[in-house]
Amino acid sequence: MTVFKLPSPNASFMCLHFFVFLLRASAVVATSSKELQSLLNLKSAVQNSNPSLFASWVSTRSVCNFNGVTCNSDNSVIGIELSNRGLTGTLPFDSICQLQSLQRLSLGFNSLSGTVSADLDNCTKLQYLDLGNNNFNGSFPDISSLKNLKYMYLNMSGFTGTFPWNSLKTMTSLLVLSVGDNQFDITPFPHEILGLDNLNWLYMSNCSISGSIPPEIGNLTELIDLELADNYLTGKIPAEISRLKNLWQLELYDNNLNGTIPAGFGNLTKLQLFDASNNSLGGDLSELRFLTELQSLHLHNNGLSGRVPAEFGEFKNLVDLSLYSNNLTGSLPQKLGSWTEFIYIDVSTNNLYGPIPPDMCKRGTMEKLLILQNKFSGEIPATYANCRTLTRFRVSQNSLSGVVPSGIWGLPNVDVIEISENELEGPITSDIANAKSLTELRARENNLSGDLPPEISNASSLGTIDLTGNQFSGDIPENIGELGQLSNLHLERNWLSGNIPDSLSSCLHLSDLSLAYNSLSGKIPDSLGSLPSLNYLNLSNNQLSGQIPATLSSLRLSLLDLSYNRLTGPVPESLSIEAYNGSFVGNNGLCSSNVTYLRPCSSHSRDVRTFIISFVVGFAVLVALTAFYMFFKRRDQKDDGHSLKGDYSWDMKSYHVLSFTEDEILDSIKQENLIGKGGSGNVYKVSLKDGKELAVKHIWNIGPTNSSRSQPGTPMLSKLDSSRCREFDSEVRTLSSLRHVNVIKLYCSITSEDSSLLVYEYLPNGSLWDRLHSGNKLGLHWQTRFEIALGAARGLEYLHHGCGRPVIHRDIKSSNILLDEFLKPRIADFGLAKIIQASGGRDSTCVIAGTHGYIAPEYGYTSRVNEKSDVYSFGVVLMELVSGKRAIELEFGDSRDIVSWVFGKLKNKESVVSIVDVIIPEPLKDEAIKVLKIAILCTARLPELRPTMKTVVQMLEDADPSKLVSIVVAENGSD
Template identity: 90%
Template sequence: MTVFKLSSPNAPFMCLHFFLFLLWASTVVAASSQELQPLLKLKSAIQDSNPSLFASWVSARSVCDFTGVTCNSDNSVIGIELSNRGLTGTLPFDSICQLQSLQRLSLGFNSLSGTVSADLDNCTKLQYLDLGNNNFNGSFPDISSLKNLKYMYLNMSGFTGTFPWNSLKTMTGLLVLSVGDNQFDKTPFPHEILGLDNLYWLYMSNCSISGSIPPEIGNLTELIDLELADNYLTGKIPAEISRLKNLWQLELYDNNLNGTIPTGFRNLTNLQFFDASSNSLGGDLSELRFLTKLLSLELYNNGLSGGVPAEFGEFQNLVNLSLYSNNLNGSLPQKLGSWAEFIYIDVSTNNLSGPIPPDMCKRGTMKKLLILQNNFSGEIPATYVNCTTLTRFRVSQNSLSGVVPSGIWGLPNANIIDIAENELEGPITSDIANAKSLAQLWASQNKLSGNLPPEISNASSLGSIDLSGNQFSGDIQENFGGLEQLTSLHLERNRLSGNIPDSLSSCLRLSDLNLAYNFLSGEIPASLGSLPTLNSLNLSNNQLSGQIPATLSSLRLSLLDLSYNRLTGAIPVSLYVEAQNGSFAGNNGLCSSNVTYFRPCSSPSRDVRTFIICFIVGFAVLVALIAFYMFFKRREQKDDVHSLKGDYSWDMKSYHVLSFTEDEILDSIKQENLIGKGGSGNVYKVSLKDGKELAVKHIWNFSPLNRSRTGPGTPMLSKLGSSRCREFDSEVRTLSSIRHVNVVKLYCSITSEDSSLLVYEYLPNGSLWDRLHTCNKLGLHWQTRFEIAHGAAKGLEYLHHGCEKPIIHRDVKSSNILLDEFLKPRIADFGLAKIVQASGGRDSTCVIAGTHGYIAPEYGYTSKVNEKSDVYSFGVVLMELVSGKRAIEPEFGGNRDIVGWVLSKLKNKESVLSIVDATIPESLKSEAIKVLKIAILCTARQPELRPTMRSVVQMLEDADPCKLVGVVIAGNNSGQKKGSLLD
């Protein structure tokens, strides 16, 4: 140990050093103490969300030892790094900015909330600010004092209001500006940004920027990343953008840009990621043929034309190519994708032709091959048999021919194999046993043949099979019963024979079974009636025999068609409604004493006494039978109203100026004009001499029994007849007073003593249900769906708010929304409507009506309904439009309907996006989510929480998610959205 003595010659110097050390130590202690209090206030505000993180803040000897805190050589705090730590709470910026040397504040990827106060402007030495990916609210403050700022990350943080763009004028050294994914007020492109010459990263996607992209954007020559996607930008892509030669990524998708890809774009030779999808760009792709470094090119949903440049086949880095929904023609370069580890291609919905490039999976990495809805020809290249990475193989709606390579059926990771609507031949081979991930197998409308392989049961994930419209023969394998996930089985229009396998009853998820137009024989398995979720059963046009199983009565079917078979025996009483709808037509062996069109069932006497009794009352029975016969004869004349004109007078009431006569309508009510049947009557299509088309609903006002008792002159209404009269009166009373473009037009009514006719406008595109849930779905793009939703909402708004007395429809559903030749919607079928009697103080009706899946939950505890019940039902329709699913689907599980299913999905971004119909383009899914939010509001369990239809119309017109229900849908940091129209 060294001892210093005053007598030492160096003593004065030693004392001086010791004094300076004490002075420095006291300064450090003072500084550390001064910075401790702001840090402790920060800890107090957020520590509850992560106590272990702040343990060191208690035991540390100095603030510089605190976890996440950094100091400089003077022990002054210069950095706080607490990003991605699961933190919650409100930040005390007044305390944080007391740290006078603070240069770095990184708190991104947490769940911090509250507002960012103006005190942030006091952190004048900040160079790095990251508050991104949090849950703040309110506007972001003016931070003009932060002149040293170089990095600013505010993306996806919940900010609203007007962003202080003027603050940027002082930040001339800014290198990174990331403010995207915030719902700022709509504003033109901020010119303050154009002066930031050092900027190399600009992320402004989804922050409400409008107007055109200024040509001065070309002055930011240091930019390597420019993201302006998902805004309201209009006009052309400025040619000056070609001056940004350092650009590595350019994102312009989901805007309203038009024009062509500008001349000079070829100069962006460092560009690797380019996405300008979902705009209105035209022209061709010729400017892109020089961009040899491209890894990902996405230009789908535009109006691009011309061919795919041959140079694309030589791009050695290209792994993603998405050009669907354009007007491209010609063939694809045959070397396309053969150089790099290609991942996916989607060129669907174009006019491309020629062969499929054979080597896109040459590197064994391809996951998605989507080329449907084109004119590709030739065979499916055998090279794709070895592409075991494929998850989606979709080549439908082309002109492909030849035998399907056997290995295609057994792609081990494919969850969709879609080869429908081609000219393909050959069998489904036993390779399908290897398709362990296959969920959808769509091969309809081809020339496939042979027997259905028993190995199909090994593809245990199969949920949907459509092999209709082929030449398959032989039996339906019992093995189908092993497909436990099967929900839809379509084998119609083939050459199948043998019995319907009883094992199908093991497919407990099966909701849609169609075996029509085959040569099936034997009896209908009674076990089908045990399927808990079966919703549609079509066994028509076969050779089935035996009786209709009574077990079918337990099913809740939206479609039952057993017509044109060889069925015999009595129609079960519980299926009388289906019988009236034509479900059993063409089965001459069926009988019923209560259903029109069928011969009465006779019960032979079992003993002499019965015979004697029958003989005694024979005359009376004979009279009754003659009366029945005359009635049935009339109905067997296919409701030919013209034949009744001699017996009855007809009363015609017009509600519009008519261009036709009563006789023109009556003469057209014939079997060949029948287009539909329902519980309320038959519907006929009437074509007038002037070319105009009408739809006529024919309603009988009485039951056969009452007619036979009272004679033709004095009909006595039965319960059934009186119900239909009430229905007729209700519909006429409602429709005759309505004048709205989105409500079906009633031209006139024609009535007699036993018949009533309603003459409507004819809507050639059927119902929304037909378009959404059948093969007519093609052409129902998102924009069309949105317009249907908006139009139908306006129709209901008129009924609720535009009539003298509010009209409650009470059966709003997709099948009651009809579509004209332009797919414009009309609200129809007012058989259940009721005009609210405002004068009597009543605001509801008390008759339970509606359709399962659309009925509001208040029916469970009250029979009273009002306009909010219609709002609920309309919310269900919106969910159908967004998801493409029916109100009741087996996949929902248990007794859950679409509303419960949607609510169960509101967990995270991926789960919410999975609700959206896969046929809706990825770029438009955010728009679909906006409508989904409106649907969620409409289907609130408490009626008082639902909006009015007037509010629904306004919300649809605004389509502004920040005004709607708080469904949190997170996004990724970069704002990129990758995907496919049919993904």
């Protein structure tokens, strides 16, 4: 008989323990396998963007050894940390949320895209979620199940639609909520947030929150950071906000808040950063005098009044103060900024008076001193002459007096010196040779005197010099032509004498040149006609003699004024046009058959002039052909009607379905088809066999060297013109991606080693400038003008808001708005446009460009521009349409444009109707004034006060006069 022996109690326990171990082991194996697959699915979705990051993510290794993965003691995945790794792709949340122990998911600062699926709600143990700074689309899902969440970062991730605020009700442990910089649907302030008692960080800037800030915000007493900026908030700052005594940062800027800084606000004694700029706040600053920990205070663009509290002068940590564009009075505390490493002050456009605080650069860290448009008096403190960190020194439009400290002129890092419209004296000293970073020197309307120092040419970055209305004497330095970046030179109303330096022809970027009201003599240099960018030329009221150079005919000038000199001989025929009416008065020796107020030229003088010009031109051509025979042979073939094909190798890129060939275009680029010339190239009209007409811009990639040391009369060697190549690339890159009825259509580009062609649709009615200002207003009834304005606005709105990336045109003007056969507008000439890169956000570009009269005023104090600069330029176009006047007119006076003219009439309370073009009939003038009001908004001095183009289009649509026009036309025939 077999005897079965029972196991001992110890043996039974060991068996049970071993059995449990096996069960656990099998569970771990199963879990590990599932987690492994989840992570491999994640890898598969995003690994192509960073293969090296996922090199350790292989099935032969434990998931706990994967790069960026953390596990707990049970070897379960609790964290994925892959932020800022350059990842792209769409996240598989269905796989990620199968990691049942996952507590931390950090994927911020990548380029992840696609939607965030509702599977995220299955990550129920998540405590930390960071999907911020990515490129997702669509709405964010309901995540009510994530009850353990403490940190949620979703800012700047491309989410739209309605945010699931109800999800927050279950997240009572939430410490950080960051959902700003997403274009959610506009919604009132979500009250669900007010129940998050533990919240210490709330970032909701730029996420479409509207209505008032609820008083219950004061219940979130753990908050240390509250950011509600750039929304649609209205009403007052609630007094209950003063209960947030742990607050160190409060951001409320760019809303529509009103009222005063509430009583009790001074209780926020831990507050270090406060920004409520760009609102409609009133009252005074008295509540802020208790905020002794303040480091940065921004309250600009409000309606604040009263004095700057004296206590600000004792703030030991204050480094950044911005109070510009308010109604503040009194003097600044004299100890302001003297206690710490002060950086920045801007109190411009107030009613402040008294002396400039002397010690804001005491620690040698100050970068910007901006106090313009106030009533400051006394001398410029000598301490700032040693402030080598200064980059901006702007003290214009005050009552400052005395001699400018010599060191100011030579500050090594300053890029703007603006001291205009004061009572300052003394010379510009030779110290200016040290100002290597200086781009703008603005000192107009002072009592400065002495010779212009030749050392000014050492300030090699100078782009703008404006010394109008001073007492400078002597010659203009001959070496001024060494300023290769110079674009604006205004020396009018001084005591300058001598000749106009011929070296100015080396300033290839020069667009504005005004030397009026001096005692300059000699001839107008022929070389001025070679300046490719010159747009504004005022040499009036001098003692210039000789003939008007024929070379000026090649320029496209918005203003030409040679009046009141001693010029003789005939006015070049191409300058004898309506656009330059009045440009030649006061020159008794001039003659013209077309300018009515000048005597007609005799046939003898014409014959002599023709002989001289023919001889000079013939000799120049002979020299040029001898020096450059091989290069110009091909250009001559073009001008003689020969094909461009020759021995060129051409590359054609099409952007639409084409009905023509490369050869048809190349065969048509010849002199007889030339219809226009500009700084960026010649334009030809091409008629195809099927009757279709095209416009072709021909850009040669070869240009002269800009060596200023070549001897006069010596041919200069040629080299690749890189700026034209960049211009071509810019225009092609921009236009090829654009599709809008009010943006000119680019059919294709054709390029060779030597030149480039852009093939556009042909618009038979030329530019808006031509129709408005060259005596051909036929058909420009008010309704037509309005439709041009609205169409152009829609085109510009598309550029700013309708493209994948915003496009800044940077040269909006009436001559860049072309008209088709029905007078419908197209925005054209994108040679200066730049697509804002996504990495730069909606920031700006720092290339100075544009046309005098259309350039936004921020060019005067910053080289950085954005879409609002286009809005300003468009506002100028609207003023042209309403008034019928050019952007620059002689009647506007020295250095004044149509914006100054309009605002001057409004300031002087002249009849607004007097601005409206006289040919617009009386019943329609009110409609024109509606558009003028929009133009005034667009041309606000401060960019942030200008509407967006989306808003401009809406305002124009609301002002549509079509119904009224139809009634008036029926009654009166036409306007």
